[in-house]
Amino acid sequence: MEEAKGLVKHIFLAKFKEGIPSDQIEKLIKGYANLVNLIEPMKAFQWGTNVSIENLHQGFTHVFESTFESTEGVAEYVSHPAHVEFANLFLAAVEKVIVIDYKPTAVRL
């Protein structure tokens, strides 16, 4: 099994609280995306709502994936003032989250 570069994927699952208006959710998503412009080690961002059919998603409604060049880059992101400010806003709107980072690795069969 071989590791693809030093890339780190930062996976963020969220369940928004009931009653949060959709325009507020959209604003939060744009705020999340905008961190790419504010925090140098954050290289890419994509997101989507749950479309799974297996019912193993445990109520999570949204997936956010951001990409970093290294685990040091994630650490810089986590402590960056723009992230800290955004995270406070975002976490106030969600019922639960899971955040997990991994280095994407291919499998040589």
Add this chain to the structure above:
Amino acid sequence: MEEAKGLVKHIFLAKFKEGIPSDQIEKLIKGYANLVNLIEPMKAFQWGTNVSIENLHQGFTHVFESTFESTEGVAEYVSHPAHVEFANLFLAAVEKVIVIDYKPTAVRL
């Protein structure tokens, strides 16, 4: 916000049971990766272990990401005999899982 093609990302978080030997885990990961060769709509596979620093990963140890061309492709995968057989083996080795699918979308700021 615009949706990138019809691609679906299938995110699988797992926590392996305590005491599952690492060679058994490696074999299961290879078996997961090999589904790309057996199930036509499954287009790509990558994985990695948790390297997060925020302690919001709720004990999950592994992330698996596979890619499909459509939600119909995911449905075909879920019910495919090769997947069903593999899932039975895999699920016997894990303490908990979350599976969530999303269509990766970029944000136009």
